[in-house]
Amino acid sequence: MEIIVARYSGFCFGVDKAVKTAFNVQFDQCDGRVFTLGELIHNAQVIEALNKKGIQAINDIDELRENDCVIIRAHGIGRHVYEMLRERNVRIIDATCPYVKRIHEIVREKHDEGYQIVIVGDPTHPEVIGINGWCDGKALIVSDEKEAEELACSDARMCAVAQTTFRRSKYDAIFETLKKKFAFALKFDTICNATVQRQSEAARLSKVADAMVVIGGRNSSNTQKLYEICRQNCPQTYLIENASELPSLKNIKNLKTVGITAGASTPDWVIKEVIFHMEDMTKRQEGEIDFSKALEESFTEIKNNDIVKGKIIGYNTTDVFVDLGYKADGIIPMDEFIDDPDFDPERDLKPGTEIEAIVTKLNDGEGNVALSKKRMDAIRGFEELENAFKNEQPVEAIAKEVVKGGLVAEYKGIRIFIPASQVSDKYVKDLSPYVGKKIKVKITEMANKRRIVGSCRVLIEEEKNKKAEAFWNEVEEGKEYTGTVKSLTKFGAFVDLGGVDGLIHISELSWKKIDDPSEVLKVGDKVTVRVIGVDREKKKISLGYRKAEDNPWYKIEEKYHVGDIVTGTIKRMVPFGAFVELEEGVEGLVHISQISNARIAKPDEVLSVGQTVEMKVMEVNPEIKKISLSIKEVKPIDPVREGEEPAETAEEDLPTEHTEEMSTTIGDLLNEKK
Missing domain, CATH: 2.40.50.140 (Nucleic acid-binding proteins)
Structure with missing residues (x-):
């Protein structure tokens, strides 16, 4: 087997500068503690080495004290963050990548000139957040052509810059869309040359190799892009963080050529370690040692970060015990299980149940192997989310927290951002009732682990469309349905029948005259209605609510x-x-x-x-x-x-028979006339 290493791989100039700056810090020259603002680079080994040196990563500036030393990472920070650091009177060691610094200057200058800044990149990436800080946080951030297409047309002048690790071809395509949205569009080529070289070299190598190994942190944006490029050309592409993950390669003895590339945050010594292990595998192949056997042997000597399988042998309130077939048992903290609202220890932790986990420590201090199911779930969860995204299949996630602009849900340890407009098919002012509940989500965007976007609304609308189609196929006058009162108007009540709305006219709400539908119903009421009119062309349904037996004229x-x-x-x-x-x-x-x-x-x-x-x-x-x-x-x-007594007199005053007497004679009448 031939191993080919990409010419451009490992630390780029900016990352190399930041790492050297951090490791060269002289503690005797700092009056206080030493921190990096956020992780210096996306590489666990480097972060661990910095921790041993006494340099910790913090994300909250409020944790700083006067005279502390702060290292600004290669991704850079916004202008207001510099001001906040100076207010706290801390020493600033700026390791911002020069390419990123150049973007800061462009954005500051063009923003002051009145341009609308558009940043093409991942809105959650620290580099993009830092760039936005140089135009007072007023930039429009787009990550794909669809988001660019959704922007409103404007007569403003626009200036576009890109995240340094963004794919050039994608940036070009997005800018073509942006040009149609603004009266004047200006574009700066801000993609790092090292990024372009790595991506070009990875594309070339992946077209000729039987398998590709991409080395780097799984939360590294540029590493993920290298992985995506290689996978497009070479289906057998593997993303690993270090040499201990190499056993995941399969059918190694059938491979003639294996290419190796690495992200900009990957140290040279990690790349060399992987190459050494690959060469060792090649020698074992030439000695006709079956790789599956080698994989089994690797489990006899468990190492940190190994993926292992075992069987549950018991549990208590704090730990779950696993038989690994090793000289020591594995222990998984019970906390890693109880996040699931459906977790039932009697059902899920039965002795003999097989479980997969990652080795976090060979000896936890008591002779046991410390394991993490959560980290394992995150790996498998990411793979499952990838498949769900490709196959457009929904997943069931747990809503964890409300954040600015939406909701964050979690699927097997992987965070999914759901914009507020995508939580429901209608406006939801308060998202807090969703927290802690299971929700069905369709993955709509998946750039990497740090940028996964989902939508509940899409699924709700798809379900409504299915129900609506079924409804129109079977609806007929006289049928009864159970629905929910959706809204009230002066002329009646609209009822959701499951994907289709029908109207109960005010005259059909009650047998007695009413002035407003709210006298009978309120929004959210469950009601049983019958269809009294169907207009399929106009998609209108007339409903009756009042019941015949309630009609006062009934019988x-x-x-x-x-x-x-x-x-x-x-x-x-x-x-x-x-x-x-x-x-x-x-x-x-x-x-x-x-x-x-x-x-x-x-x-x-x-x-x-x-x-x-x-x-x-x-x-x-x-x-x-x-x-x-x-x-x-x-x-x-x-x-x-007039002059008469009322016709309606008391019964006792009425005569029982006619007894009128004639008191005037004819002679009397004649005398009166004379």
């Missing part, structure tokens, strides 16, 4: 019969009669001719609204909701003429 003929004497209250009067309420929702009509024995011109001559009257039922017609009544048939109400 009215069984309650009121012709000849019945009933009591009611006068509700309103019209020229031809008076409407009388018999019960809520049921009114009958007393025609003007059925009020009095005497002729009256208007009902209000003898009646008043609110008056209680007795009546006889003359007719009941449920089909047209009509009940005819008569007051005259029970107790007529005659009008009172």
Whole structure:
């Protein structure tokens, strides 16, 4: 097997400068402690070496004290961060990459000239965050053509710069889109030459190699881009952080050529160690040693960062014990399990259950092997998220925290950012109720482990579209559905039937007259409705809510019969009669001719609204909701003429028979006439 090492690999100029600056710090020249603001580079081995030297990484400036020494990493920082450091009176050792410094100057100058700054890169990357700090945080940040296309058109002047590790071809394509969005567009070539050389060399080598090994931190942006380039040309591409991960290579004896490249944050000694192990494997191959056997042998001598499999043999409140087939048992902290809300120790930690983990320490101080399931889950989780992204499959994640602009969910230790607009298919003001709950997410963007974006909204809309299609295929008048009141208007209530909204007109909400739908329903109510109208062309559904049995006229003929004497209250009067309420929702009509024995011109001559009257039922017609009544048939109400006593007198005052006496004679009348 031939091993070919890319000519351009390992530390770039800026990283090399930053690392040398940090390791050359003289502690006797610093009055206080020594820190790096954030991890100096994305490489675990270098960070560990700095820790041993006494240089710790911090992310919060508030942790600094006066006279502390702070090393600015190669990624650089924003202008306001420099000001905050100076206010704390700390010593600043600036190891910002010169290429990044140049971008800072461009952005500061063009921002002061009134240009809209556009940064092409990963918005979560420290380099991009630092660049944005030189235009008061007002830059537009785009990572792909889609985001550029979504920008609003503007008549402003625009200046574009790119993250130094961004792919040149991608930057060019994005800028072509940006030119269509702004009246004037200016582009600066800010991609580091070392990045271009590495990517070009990796592309060339991956086209001729049988397998590619990319060495570097999994959270390193430029390493991830090298991995993506190599994988496009060579399917058998492996990303490793150090030589201990080489056993993940398979079918090594069938490989004729293996190419090696490394990210800009990878030290030379790590690259040399990998090459040494590869050469050792080659010698073992020539000695006809089967690689699978070599892999088995590697487990007999467990090393840090090895991936191991074992069987659970027991647990307590703090630890889970694993049989590794090794001279010592493995221990996984119980804390790594309880983050899962569905975790059940009796079910998930049964003795004999196989488990996969990563060795974090060969001896935890008590003779056991310290293991991490969480780190293992993160590796497998990233692989699963990659597959889910490629195959457009949803994953179930746990919402962890609300951050600026959205929600962060976690899938097997991998963080997924969900923009606020993608949490639901409607506006959600407060995202905190989602925290701690399981949510289904579709991965919409996956640049690397540090930049994974998901959407719940896409899945919700897809599900609604499926339900809507099924609904329109089966809906017909008379069918009943259960839905949720979505909104209220003056003319009715909209109900979500599961992907389709229907309208209950205000007249269909209640059998009695109402002025507003809120008198009957409120948003969020679960309701059972029936379809009373379907317009497939306009996609409109009319719904009925009021039930037949609630109709006060329901089986009215069984309650009121012709000849019945009933009591009611006068509700309103019209020229031809008076409407009388018999019960809520049921009114009958007393025609003007059925009020009095005497002729009256208007009902209000003898009646008043609110008056209680007795009546006889003359007719009941449920089909047209009509009940005819008569007051005259029970107790007529005659009008009172001027000078007359009221027609309606007490019963005891009325004569029982006609006893009028004639006291005037004809002679009397003749005498009066004379």
